[in-house]
Amino acid sequence: MPSLRVTVWNEYLHELENETVASIYPEGIHATIAAAVAERSGASVRTATLRQDADHGLAPAVLDDTDVLVWWGHKAHGEVSDEVVTRVHQAVLGGMGLVVLHSGHNAKVFHRLMGTNCSLKWREADEKERVWNLAPGHPIMQGVPDHFELPQEEMYGERFDVPEPDELLAISWFQGGEVFRSLCVWQRGHGKVVYFRPGHETYPTYHDANVQTIIANAVTYVAPRLRRSTAGCPMTEPLESVPNWGKEHVLEQGER
Ligand code: ZN
Numbered sequence: 001m002p003s004l005r006v007t008v009w010n011e012y013l014h015e016l017e018n019e020t021v022a023s024i025y026p027e028g029i030h031a032t033i034a035a036a037v038a039e040r041s042g043a044s045v046r047t048a049t050l051r052q053d054a055d056h057g058l059a060p061a062v063l064d065d066t067d068v069l070v071w072w073g074h075k076a077h078g079e080v081s082d083e084v085v086t087r088v089h090q091a092v093l094g095g096m097g098l099v100v101l102h103s104g105h106n107a108k109v110f111h112r113l114m115g116t117n118c119s120l121k122w123r124e125a126d127e128k129e130r131v132w133n134l135a136p137g138h139p140i141m142q143g144v145p146d147h148f149e150l151p152q153e154e155m156y157g158e159r160f161d162v163p164e165p166d167e168l169l170a171i172s173w174f175q176g177g178e179v180f181r182s183l184c185v186w187q188r189g190h191g192k193v194v195y196f197r198p199g200h201e202t203y204p205t206y207h208d209a210n211v212q213t214i215i216a217n218a219v220t221y222v223a224p225r226l227r228r229s230t231a232g233c234p235m236t237e238p239l240e241s242v243p244n245w246g247k248e249h250v251l252e253q254g255e256r
Pocket residue numbers: 102103154199200201
C-alpha cells in the first residue's frame with residue numbers, strides 16, 4: 001500500500017522574527033511536526049510555507065498529491081490568497097483531510113469550512129493545560145492517556161464559536177479555570193476536518209509526545225477513502241424509460 005501523502009503547512013514567520021520561538025523550533029514548527037508525523041505514522045511528509053513558496057506552496061499539483069494537509073498559522077491569515085483558500089476548501093470537500101492546529105482557528109479556510117466566526121477567549125500567562133481524553137476508544141486517542149499536562153500554554157476558553165463537532169475527543173482545563181473543546185472532528189463534503197488546540201509558538205508543545213501522537217493519529221484518521229469533486233450539479237439521464245424525457249431535454253437543460 002502506498003504511504004499516506006501529508007503536507008504540513010506553516011506560515012513560518014514567528015520562527016524567523018522571534019529568538020524564543022527560533023530556539024524552540026530552529027527549523028520551523030512545520031519541520032518538527034513533519035518529522036513527528038513521518039516517524040509516528042509512516043506517512044510521506046512534505047512541508048510548505050506562506051512566503052517561501054509560490055502559491056504558498058499549495059499549487060493545484062501539490063493538493064492533488066496530498067491526502068492530508070496540516071495547517072499552522074497565526075499572524076498572517078490575511079496573506080493567504082483567496083484563490084488558495086478556495087483551492088484548499090474544494091480539496092477538503094472533495095475528500096482531502098485537514099488538520100487545523102491552535103491559532104489556525106482563525107485561518108480563512110477554517111472559517112469557510114465552519115461557516116462561523118471560530119472566535120474564543122484567550123490569555124498568555126504561562127498556564128498549565130490539562131488535556132482530558134474523552135474518547136479512549138477512538139482511533140485518534142490510541143496511545144493517549146486518560147489525561148496529560150502541558151506545563152505552560154496559552155489559554156483558550158469557551159465559548160469556541162464553531163458548529164457542534166461531529167466528534168468531540170478532548171477537553172482542556174487551564175490553571176486559570178477555563179475549559180475548551182480542544183479536539184474536534186467535522187465531516188465536510190467527502191472530507192474530514194480535525195481541530196486540535198495546543199501549540200502556541202513560544203512553548204515547546206509540538207515536542208510533547210502526547211501532542212505528537214494525537215497529530216499523527218489525526219492525520220491517519222482523516223485520510224481520504226475517496227477523492228471526488230463535489231462541485232457542479234450535472235443533469236443526468238434516467239436509468240429507465242420515463243414518460244416525458246427525450247433528446248430535446250438534454251439540449252434545454254444543459255448543466256446548472
Ligand atoms: Zn497562540
